Amino acid sequence: MTSEAENTTETEDATRRSIGARRNPAxxxxxxxxxxxxxxxxxIAGFSIEAVARRARAGKPTIYRWWPHRTALMLDxxxxxxxxxxxxxxxxxxxxxxxxxxxxxxxxWNGSLxxxxxxxxxxxxxxxxxxxxxxxxxxxxxxxxxxxxxERAKARGEVPADxxxxxxxxxxxxxxxxxxxxxxxxxxxxxxxxVIDMILKGVPGLRQ
Amino acid sequence: MTSEAENTTETEDATRRSIGARRNPAxxxxxxxxxxxxxxxxxIAGFSIEAVARRARAGKPTIYRWWPHRTALMLDxxxxxxxxxxxxxxxxxxxxxxxxxxxxxxxxWNGSLxxxxxxxxxxxxxxxxxxxxxxxxxxxxxxxxxxxxxERAKARGEVPADxxxxxxxxxxxxxxxxxxxxxxxxxxxxxxxxVIDMILKGVPGLRQ
Amino acid sequence: MTSEAENTTETEDATRRSIGARRNPAxxxxxxxxxxxxxxxxxIAGFSIEAVARRARAGKPTIYRWWPHRTALMLDxxxxxxxxxxxxxxxxxxxxxxxxxxxxxxxxWNGSLxxxxxxxxxxxxxxxxxxxxxxxxxxxxxxxxxxxxxERAKARGEVPADxxxxxxxxxxxxxxxxxxxxxxxxxxxxxxxxVIDMILKGVPGLRQ
Amino acid sequence: MTSEAENTTETEDATRRSIGARRNPAxxxxxxxxxxxxxxxxxIAGFSIEAVARRARAGKPTIYRWWPHRTALMLDxxxxxxxxxxxxxxxxxxxxxxxxxxxxxxxxWNGSLxxxxxxxxxxxxxxxxxxxxxxxxxxxxxxxxxxxxxERAKARGEVPADxxxxxxxxxxxxxxxxxxxxxxxxxxxxxxxxVIDMILKGVPGLRQ
DNA sequence: GCGTAACCGAGACGGTACGTCGGGTCTTCCG
DNA sequence: CGGAAGACCCGACGTACCGTCTCGGTTACGC
Numbered sequence: 001m002t003s004e005a006e007n008t009t010e011t012e013d014a015t016r017r018s019i020g021a022r023r024n025p026a027x028x029x030x031x032x033x034x035x036x037x038x039x040x041x042x043x044i045a046g047f048s049i050e051a052v053a054r055r056a057r058a059g060k061p062t063i064y065r066w067w068p069h070r071t072a073l074m075l076d077x078x079x080x081x082x083x084x085x086x087x088x089x090x091x092x093x094x095x096x097x098x099x100x101x102x103x104x105x106x107x108x109w110n111g112s113l114x115x116x117x118x119x120x121x122x123x124x125x126x127x128x129x130x131x132x133x134x135x136x137x138x139x140x141x142x143x144x145x146x147x148x149x150x151e152r153a154k155a156r157g158e159v160p161a162d163x164x165x166x167x168x169x170x171x172x173x174x175x176x177x178x179x180x181x182x183x184x185x186x187x188x189x190x191x192x193x194x195v196i197d198m199i200l201k202g203v204p205g206l207r208q
Numbered sequence: 209m210t211s212e213a214e215n216t217t218e219t220e221d222a223t224r225r226s227i228g229a230r231r232n233p234a235x236x237x238x239x240x241x242x243x244x245x246x247x248x249x250x251x252i253a254g255f256s257i258e259a260v261a262r263r264a265r266a267g268k269p270t271i272y273r274w275w276p277h278r279t280a281l282m283l284d285x286x287x288x289x290x291x292x293x294x295x296x297x298x299x300x301x302x303x304x305x306x307x308x309x310x311x312x313x314x315x316x317w318n319g320s321l322x323x324x325x326x327x328x329x330x331x332x333x334x335x336x337x338x339x340x341x342x343x344x345x346x347x348x349x350x351x352x353x354x355x356x357x358x359e360r361a362k363a364r365g366e367v368p369a370d371x372x373x374x375x376x377x378x379x380x381x382x383x384x385x386x387x388x389x390x391x392x393x394x395x396x397x398x399x400x401x402x403v404i405d406m407i408l409k410g411v412p413g414l415r416q
Numbered sequence: 417m418t419s420e421a422e423n424t425t426e427t428e429d430a431t432r433r434s435i436g437a438r439r440n441p442a443x444x445x446x447x448x449x450x451x452x453x454x455x456x457x458x459x460i461a462g463f464s465i466e467a468v469a470r471r472a473r474a475g476k477p478t479i480y481r482w483w484p485h486r487t488a489l490m491l492d493x494x495x496x497x498x499x500x501x502x503x504x505x506x507x508x509x510x511x512x513x514x515x516x517x518x519x520x521x522x523x524x525w526n527g528s529l530x531x532x533x534x535x536x537x538x539x540x541x542x543x544x545x546x547x548x549x550x551x552x553x554x555x556x557x558x559x560x561x562x563x564x565x566x567e568r569a570k571a572r573g574e575v576p577a578d579x580x581x582x583x584x585x586x587x588x589x590x591x592x593x594x595x596x597x598x599x600x601x602x603x604x605x606x607x608x609x610x611v612i613d614m615i616l617k618g619v620p621g622l623r624q
Numbered sequence: 625m626t627s628e629a630e631n632t633t634e635t636e637d638a639t640r641r642s643i644g645a646r647r648n649p650a651x652x653x654x655x656x657x658x659x660x661x662x663x664x665x666x667x668i669a670g671f672s673i674e675a676v677a678r679r680a681r682a683g684k685p686t687i688y689r690w691w692p693h694r695t696a697l698m699l700d701x702x703x704x705x706x707x708x709x710x711x712x713x714x715x716x717x718x719x720x721x722x723x724x725x726x727x728x729x730x731x732x733w734n735g736s737l738x739x740x741x742x743x744x745x746x747x748x749x750x751x752x753x754x755x756x757x758x759x760x761x762x763x764x765x766x767x768x769x770x771x772x773x774x775e776r777a778k779a780r781g782e783v784p785a786d787x788x789x790x791x792x793x794x795x796x797x798x799x800x801x802x803x804x805x806x807x808x809x810x811x812x813x814x815x816x817x818x819v820i821d822m823i824l825k826g827v828p829g830l831r832q
Numbered sequence: 833g834c835g836t837a838a839c840c841g842a843g844a845c846g847g848t849a850c851g852t853c854g855g856g857t858c859t860t861c862c863g
Numbered sequence: 864c865g866g867a868a869g870a871c872c873c874g875a876c877g878t879a880c881c882g883t884c885t886c887g888g889t890t891a892c893g894c
Contacts, residue, residue, distance in 0.1 A: 018871035020859030027871070045335050050849055059872045064851070093414075122389060123334035126327040127253050132391060139390065160413040167399070167406055174386035175379060181330060181389075182347065183340060191375070198375055202410030205368040206301075228890035229838035258880055267841050272882070434845035436885035443845070461751050466875055475846045480877070509830075535750040538805060542747035543669045548807060555806065576829040583815075583822055587799060594798035597746060597805075598763065599756060607791075614791055618826030621784040622717075648866065674854055683867045688856070 016057065023066065030056045031063055035077050040113050044120040047074075071124045071131035075138060078117045081108075087146070093153035094196060097172060100149060102192040105176035110185040119180060143169060171199050224265065231274070238264045239271055243285050248321050252328040255282070279332045279339035283346060286325045289316075295354070301361035302404060305380060308357060310400040313384035318393035327388060351377060379407050432473065439482065446472045447479055451493050456529050460536040463490070487540045487547035491554060494533045497524075503562070509569035510612060513588060516565060518608040521592035526601040535596060559585060587615050654680045655687055659701050664737050668744040671698075695748045695755035699762060702741045705732075711770070717777035718820060721796060724773060726816040729800035734809035743804060767793060795823050 016026055034056035039047050049070060053060045067073040087104065090096050109115030125135040143166065150165035175195055179188035188195075224234055242264035247255050257278060261268045275281040295312065298304050317323030333343040351374065358373035383403055387396035396403075432442055450472035455463050465486060469476045483489040503520065506512050525531030541551040559582065566581035591611055595604035604611075658680035663671050673694060677684045691697040711728065714720050733739030749759040767790065774789035799819055803812035812819075 015872070018858045018869085020861080020871095021867085021869035022860075024870065048849055049851085057872080059874090060850090061852075061854095061873090062871065065870080119334040123331040126331035126389065136390060158415050159411055163411055163413070164402070164406070167402065168411060170386065171379060171383060171403075171406065174382040177386050177389070178378065178382035181334065181385070182344060194372070194375065195379075198372070198379065198410075199406070200410050200414055201416075202406075202408050203301075203367055203371055203376060205371070206408055207366050208409075223841065226838080226840035226889045228840095229836090229892070230890090232840070235840070256880060257882085261842095265841080267843080268882080269842095269884085270840065273839085431846070434843080434884045434886095436845095436887085437841085437843035438886075440844065464875055465877085469846095473846075475848090476876090477847090477878075477880095478845065481844075539747040539750035542743040542805065552806060574831050575827055579827055579829070580818070580822075583818065584827060586802065587795060587819075587822065590798040590802035591795060593802050593805070594794065597750065597801070598760060610788070610791065611795075614788075614795065614826075615822070616826050616830055617832075618822075618824050619783055619787055619792060621787070622824055623782050624825075651866070672854060673856085681867085683869075684856080685858085685868090686866055689866085 027056075027058055027062060028066065031058055031066075031073075032077055032080060034058075035073055036080075036113060039074075039077065039116055039120070044116060044123070047120065049073075069124070069128060069131055069134070071121055071128065071134050074117050074121050074124070075134060078114060078121065081112075081114050087149055089152065093150070093156075093158050094200060096149045096152065097168075097196045097200070098192055100146065101172050101176060101196060102189060105173065106179065106185045106189050106192065109176075109180050110189060115180060115185060122177070122181065143173070146173070168199065172196070235264075235266055235270060236274065239266055239274075239281075240285055240288060242266070243281055244288075244321065247282075247285065247324055247328070252324060252331070255328065257281075277332075277336060277339055277342070279329055279336065279342050282325050282329050282332070283342060286322060286329065289320075289322050295357055297360065301358070301364075301366050302408060304357045304360065305376075305404045305408070306400055308354065309380050309384060309404060310397060313381065314387065314393045314397050314400065317384075317388050318397060323388055323393060330385070330389065351381070354381070376407065380404070443472075443474055443478060444482065447474055447482075447489075448493055448496060450474070451489055452496075452529065455490075455493065455532055455536070460532060460539070463536065465489075485540070485544060485547050485550070487537055487544065487550055490533050490537050490540070491550060494530060494537065497528075497530050503565055505568065509566070509572075509574050510616060512565045512568070513584075513612045513616070514608055516562065517588050517592060517612060518605060521589070522595065522601045522605050522608065525592075525596050526605060531596060531601060538593070538597065559589070562589070584615065588612070651680075651682055651686060652690065655682055655690075655697075656701055656704065658682075659697055660704075660737065663698075663701065663740055663744070668740060668747070671744065673697075693748070693752060693755055693758070695745055695752065695758050698741050698745050698748070699758060702738060702745065705736075705738050711773055713776065717774070717780075717782050718824060720773045720776070721792075721820045721824070722816055724770065725796050725800060725820060726813060729797065730803065730809045730813050730816065733800075733804050734813060739804060739809060746801070746805065767797070770797070792823065796820070 016024070016030065018024065019026075031052060035047070035052045038051050038055055042051070047070070049060055049063055052058075052073070053063055056063075063073065067076065087096060088099060090099055109118060121131070121135055125132040146169050147165040150159065150163060150168055153159045154161050154163065154165075172195075176188075179185055224232065224238065226232065227234075239260060243255070243260045246259050246263055250259065255278070257268055257271055260266075260281070261271055271281065275284065295304060296307060298307055317326060329339070329343055333340040354377050355373040358367065358371060358376055361367045362369050362371065362373075380403075384396075387393055432440065432446065434440065435442075447468060451463070451468045454467050454471055458467070463486065465476055465479055468474075468489070469479055472479075479489065483492065503512060504515060506515055525534060537547070537551055541548040562585050563581040566575065566579060566584055569575045570577050570579065570581075588611075592604075595601055655676060659671070659676045662675050662679055666675065671694070673684055673687055676682075676697070677687055680687075687697065691700065711720060712723060714723055733742060745755070745759055749756040770793050771789040774783065774787060774792055777783045778785050778787065778789075796819075800812075803809055
């Protein structure tokens with residue numbers, strides 16, 4: 001009597017059976033689709049395993065089998081958007097960082113589902129020990145990747161070889177997190193160049 | 209520091225009755241004590257209105273009457289520690305910022321209950337719209353207060369009058385948040401001066 | 417939007433709220449009604465706490481608060497039918513036992529919901545330790561009550577004072593249980609007098 | 625008798641493969657062994673197809689292929705103990721019945737796994753229609769067999785030829801079931817002769 | 833100086849979601 | 864083709880909290 005109620009977005013008309021003793025990619029996709037849809041429609045607060053299972057017409061155990069936590073599921077939703085990951089080489093460190101902060105972080109998060117998901121993941125990590133591990137691992141991985149921007153600048157001779165690449169990137173990422181978690185990505189996008197300049201050049205006119 | 213924490217609640221030997229048509233300060237204190245104790249013992253995950261009410265031997269409606277959300281209650285717990293709030297004048301902007309980041313933010317959060325509470329509040333704000341408002345208001349207030357550090361430096365002639373005080377403080381606070389939310393306050397405390405120097409002077413040797 | 421869907425049998429049109437820190441009789445009644453309806457419509461196999469809660473528009477915890485097991489709930493449903501409990505005095509032990517076996521046991525169970533419930537309770541007691549206790553207690557109580565039939569016969573001088581009343585009643589009840597559990601109450605009703613005669617007089621013509 | 629029960633399953637060191645397009649007797653035995661072990665260790669409540677499959681290192685479909693219900697599997701476990709089935713001829717009906725009730729029913733069930741299994745089967749039959757059929761068939765078969773005791777007495781001239789053998793046996797079996805299902809086989813064993821005497825001779829001293 | 837209004841504790845209420853267990857079905861792969 | 868393995872959907876389990884409500888009782892205040 002309520003069979004068509006959930007079929008708002010799904011083309012899966014019939015029941016999705018097992019395909020033997022191995023993971024069903026159709027189920028995985030349906031679950032990730034449902035997770036995305038739930039997040040999009042009901043926000044972080046409405047995101048529950050129950051809701052995702054209902055939406056995906058999947059059993060809760062099927063979800064728990066493959067994703068140990070809500071966080072793992074969220075991160076997988078997040079990763080589906082992280083396809084284009086190369087940082088464009090603008091020829092200068094400043095340009096690279098402006099692009100990174102503006103396009104890769106704030107612009108990527110702003111208004112899109114990704115921002116919502118990432119906020120949720122960070123929030124979850126504050127509560128759940130296991131989620132924190134997952135987030136830390138993901139974060140370390142991304143950091144190792146993004147420091148290449150500074151390494152590229154070193155290779156260009158733009159900055160000394162002993163520049164603390166991790167610290168530079170930390171400042172950029174920290175700023176982006178802060179704005180994201182305060183729900184201010186929109187406003188922050190307006191001042192990206194100033195932020196990068198402050199990080200690169202410090203407080204102008206500082207009397208030392 | 210932790211041993212007598214529970215005794216404060218337990219010395220309430222008998223039932224705490226109404227004292228008439230006005231707020232009972234004993235109840236308020238008992239609830240805040242209980243909230244603190246629950247957070248200390250069970251962490252963020254175990255923090256629930258039920259648990260606090262049980263611990264405080266208070267009715268849930270009594271809590272809901274005075275604190276509309278978990279977040280409001282948490283923030284009140286947090287504020288009880290924010291007694292010494294003046295930023296010491298070290299005579300230089302660098303010294304002030306090192307003190308602010310090291311003592312006021314990271315040092316204040318590290319290992320103590322305050323860090324836990326603040327993480328919880330930030331997490332809650334990601335989920336609950338109402339909590340976000342409260343956090344934003346609190347954050348704006350603190351920011352307005354902390355920018356005095358930069359204003360002080362302007363008065364000293366250390367920095368130009370048109371220095372963007374808000375942006376400087378944002379970078380400092382962002383860094384602290386980031387480390388807090390990743391559970392790295394301990395490590396971050398080791399590199400406070402470098403961080404402040406990076407913010408004040410930028411990347412040394414940058415070829416422009 | 418789905419408010420009237422379940423209201424097939426219930427006159428409870430609106431939401432049933434708490435009436436303070438004490439048991440709500442309306443809820444209790446609604447739950448028992450629902451339990452009865454579920455049993456009647458879906459049988460023993462379909463009887464689950466979930467189903468009852470759904471039907472009664474009650475929360476599961478409300479049910480678990482007052483009935484620790486499925487069995488306890490079933491027994492309460494059963495007891496609602498056990499209002500007329502006096503055993504009519506037919507003037508003779510044989511008449512009393514025929515009435516007891518035919519009307520009180522087999523006739524009461526046959527075709528009605530009561531038989532279904534009692535079968536379920538007995539089945540549950542085989543699986544669940546706690547249910548067994550409840551059933552044993554109930555059974556002991558009923559036995560103590562029904563032995564009055566034999567005591568009455570003793571008072572009439574029909575049987576010697578040292579007659580083992582418990583054993584006589586055990587044989588009668590055992591037979592009824594057996595037929596109930598085999599789903600043969602219908603057929604057994606036809607031979608009630610013969611059974612009672614066998615119990616009272618033994619095998620006729622036995623050469624000793 | 626119980627110590628090596630588990631070893632039989634464990635001596636299957638490696639995976640038990642198919643032996644071609646026919647039933648693998650090793651699997652059958654392993655499954656029955658596992659079913660018995662599970663019942664012995666975890667009782668009726670812990671007896672599930674899943675548990676048996678886990679224990680037997682067998683797939684669930686393998687079990688479902690050969691046993692349509694839990695009940696069928698239980699009955700097969702039960703039958704493995706029903707080796708010595710002849711009723712010893714004690715020379716008198718009373719002796720035969722005492723032996724039947726005391727040794728064949730109560731004594732056979734008491735404390736042993738068989739009682740547990742039989743209780744489970746009866747319980748299952750209350751819930752599952754299919755299980756009820758199997759139990760009824762089994763019960764009818766046993767009844768036809770056990771009435772031979774009375775037929776033997778008829779041949780001896782102990783009882784009239786028109787004695788209702790089925791009714792006599794029903795009373796005996798009913799009593800045994802009742803005690804079994806109430807978990808009172810231990811106590812019931814003490815009063816076997818009295819029960820048989822009551823059935824055979826009726827209430828002594830009854831004034832008719 | 834007495835009603836009344838607001839507070840207090842307590843705890844039941846209808847709910848939602850949790851994470852787990854088991855049911856019975858299905859498919860693939862191996863022997 | 865039989866048997867293992869295990870994934871699949873599904874439904875129920877019993878628990879924890881949620882936020883709301885009503886209760887009985889207790890003052891302090893306003894009329």
